[in-house]
Structure formats: structure tokens, C-alpha cells
Amino acid sequence: MTPLNIAVVGAGNIGTAMAALMGRGQAHLTVTARGSRLIEVTEHGVTLLDRGTKHHARPRAVERLSEVQDAIFFCVKAHQLPQAVADNAAGIGPNTLIIPMVNGLPFWFFADHTAPPQTVPHVDPHALLAAHVTPHRVLGAVLLMTVRMGADGVAISTNTPTLSLGTATEQTDHAALARLVETLNSCGIKTDITDAIRLKVLVKLLANITTNPLSALLDCHLSTISSDPELRALACAVADPFRAWAKALGHDLPSNDWLIDLCLDAGDFPTSMLQDARAGRRLELDAIARAPRDLGIAAGMPTPTLDAIIAALNTAPSLPLPQDHRAAARRALLESICFERT
Numbered sequence: 401m402t403p404l405n406i407a408v409v410g411a412g413n414i415g416t417a418m419a420a421l422m423g424r425g426q427a428h429l430t431v432t433a434r435g436s437r438l439i440e441v442t443e444h445g446v447t448l449l450d451r452g453t454k455h456h457a458r459p460r461a462v463e464r465l466s467e468v469q470d471a472i473f474f475c476v477k478a479h480q481l482p483q484a485v486a487d488n489a490a491g492i493g494p495n496t497l498i499i500p501m502v503n504g505l506p507f508w509f510f511a512d513h514t515a516p517p518q519t520v521p522h523v524d525p526h527a528l529l530a531a532h533v534t535p536h537r538v539l540g541a542v543l544l545m546t547v548r549m550g551a552d553g554v555a556i557s558t559n560t561p562t563l564s565l566g567t568a569t570e571q572t573d574h575a576a577l578a579r580l581v582e583t584l585n586s587c588g589i590k591t592d593i594t595d596a597i598r599l600k601v602l603v604k605l606l607a608n609i610t611t612n613p614l615s616a617l618l619d620c621h622l623s624t625i626s627s628d629p630e631l632r633a634l635a636c637a638v639a640d641p642f643r644a645w646a647k648a649l650g651h652d653l654p655s656n657d658w659l660i661d662l663c664l665d666a667g668d669f670p671t672s673m674l675q676d677a678r679a680g681r682r683l684e685l686d687a688i689a690r691a692p693r694d695l696g697i698a699a700g701m702p703t704p705t706l707d708a709i710i711a712a713l714n715t716a717p718s719l720p721l722p723q724d725h726r727a728a729a730r731r732a733l734l735e736s737i738c739f740e741r742t
Contacts, residue, residue: 404470413547415475416555420448423457425587431459447554465491478502478687482528499539504687508568511535521694522686536571540597562590566597602646610635612673613709619720626663637705637737645696677719708736
């Protein structure tokens with residue numbers, strides 16, 4: 401099999417991890433980065449430390465793509481995706497597979513499922529994705545991998561990466577998809593093709609919407625959310641209306657017991673949104689929280705606890721909240737649960 405030309409756009413946590421693993425295979429790999437990170441990748445390559453095992457690769461590093469690729473993994477934040485696609489449009493050909501590795505509700509979620517197609521609010525405000533991407537090129541992706549970036553630019557993971565891919569529409573080139581999956585599996589990225597990619601997206605989003613905003617506000621790790629009765633109640637209060645909305649779409653999501661066990665199994669690990677809050681970066685609230693909230697409200701399913709968390713994030717003096725602000729914030733959020741039950 402002729403090696404694929406694969407690009408990884410973004411050399412943050414996930415992009416670095418994916419590139420370090422893909423560099424073990426035969427693909428012609430290109431990584432995009434900017435500023436000091438581009439210099440680091442150019443001079444030193446990319447490294448993943450996976451439970452004591454080091455994976456290192458020296459891919460071609462560029463600021464933006466200039467050559468058409470067989471597949472492009474967009475490993476950026478959800479709010480960065482439209483501009484990242486526009487900036488790297490030269491890498492997108494008529495047969496390029498586009499894999500957005502983003503959290504939250506993806507722009508392609510309703511493709512092929514509604515007529516006229518329903519749009520996902522907040523995720524493509526300037527229609528850049530609509531201008532550069534047609535749904536038949538898109539592969540939905542759900543990556544189960546906990547990754548953080550060390551100060552030395554090394555990605556650090558605590559679990560085996562598991563990737564599920566599924567087509568956004570029936571018009572996708574399934575032979576090209578099969579070749580891509582074969583390549584990924586040969587690199588140690590356990591990858592499967594699923595017909596239930598939307599369900600998998602919603603299951604992951606159930607975990608993200610209930611824990612990420614809460615953790616960024618109150619500076620709590622996943623294990624704390626699972627063990628603290630008040631935080632656990634808040635997470636479940638966010639989960640319930642989201643689960644009801646998904647059910648109305650025909651998707652049965654796991655129970656709150658599953659959710660709490662998932663947080664417990666994750667251990668003392670900061671969510672991606674908490675990592676962003678600590679670093680002063682923009683939070684992925686649009687795709688993870690605001691889009692599903694607005695769709696739920698439009699379907700007649702109010703989300704008072706999620707509304708309260710988003711409002712608190714919007715008005716916080718800094719994120720995560722200073723220690724002396726957290727008790728009052730907790731009380732206000734718990735009142736939203738009482739409101740929801742009345």
C-alpha cells in the first residue's frame with residue numbers, strides 16, 4: 401500500500417500525541433504549528449510519554465499546509481477549527497478526508513439527518529467551515545485519551561488511545577476510510593469504524609458538558625467531582641436535561657452512575673477546560689456547553705444548572721475562581737438544582 405500523506409493541524413496536547421504515534425508508521429506526516437511551538441517541532445520533533453514509554457517522531461513541520469493531503473487531523477480547540485480549516489485550505493483536495501478532533505457538538509452532527517439540514521449553533525459563526533468543507537469529506541471522530549502537556553513540550557498520556565471514526569454522510573469514500581484506519585492501527589492508535597458515531601459523540605459530550613465547565617469554574621479534578629456530594633449533584637443536574645434532549649433525538653445515553661464511575665476512574669486528572677482556565681486560554685464553551693444548551697432550550701428542555709454555570713464563568717473575576725469565591729459560587733449553583741426541581 402502506498403503510504404498516505406497525513407497532516408496533523410495543531411501541535412498541542414492531542415496533536416503532539418497523535419503525531420508522535422503516527423510517526424511510528426509509514427505515512428508521510430506533516431505537522432502544522434506556529435510561533436515558538438513551530439520552532440520546537442522543527443528542531444526537536446514531537447514526543448509522547450505514554451505510561452513510561454517514550455514515542456518520538458520527526459515529522460515535517462510547517463506553519464500551514466501548501467500541499468494536498470490524503471487525510472487531515474484538525475487537533476485544535478473547537479472555536480479554532482473554522483479558522484484552522486480556512487488557513488489550511490490548500491491541503492484540502494477533492495478526496496481529502498477531514499477529521500476534526502474537537503470536543504463538543506460538531507458542526508457536521510445534523511448532516512444527512514434533517515431536511516433542510518439543521519445547523520449547530522455557535523460552532524461556525526462566520527461560515528468558514530461551510531465555505532471550505534463539504535460533509536462527505538468529514539469523518540466524525542471520538543478519541544478516548546487523557547493527555548496533558550509538560551513544560552518541556554512533551555505530551556503525557558495515562559491511557560491507551562482509542563479512536564472511533566464514522567462517516568458524516570453516506571457519500572464518504574469508504575475505501576479511503578479503510579486505508580486510513582489500517583494506517584492508524586499500524587501506528588498503535590487503536591481505531592475502529594462505527595455506524596454510531598453520533599451516539600459516541602453524545603456519550604463523550606455527556607462527560608464533557610457535566611465536568612469541564614464545572615471544573616474550570618471551581619478548580620476541581622475529575623476525582624473530586626465524583627467524590628464530593630455537592631459537585632456530584634451539580635454534574636448530574638447538568639446531565640439529566642442533556643440526556644433527555646439526546647433521547648428525543650433517538651440516542652440513549654448512559655446513566656448518572658456510569659458518569660460518576662467514569663470520573664472516579666479518571667482519577668486526579670484536570671479536564672481540558674480546567675487546563676485552559678489555568679493557562680488563561682479561551683474556554684471551549686461554545687461547542688461543549690452553549691450549543692447543546694441552546695438546542696435543548698429550543699426543544700423545550702430548560703437547563704437551569706448549566707445556565708448557572710455558564711453565567712458564573714462569564715462573570716468570574718478570574719478562572720478558576722479564587723479560593724475565597726468558591727463557596728458562594730457553589731451555593732448559587734446548588735440553588736439552580738432546587739429551582740429545577742420546583
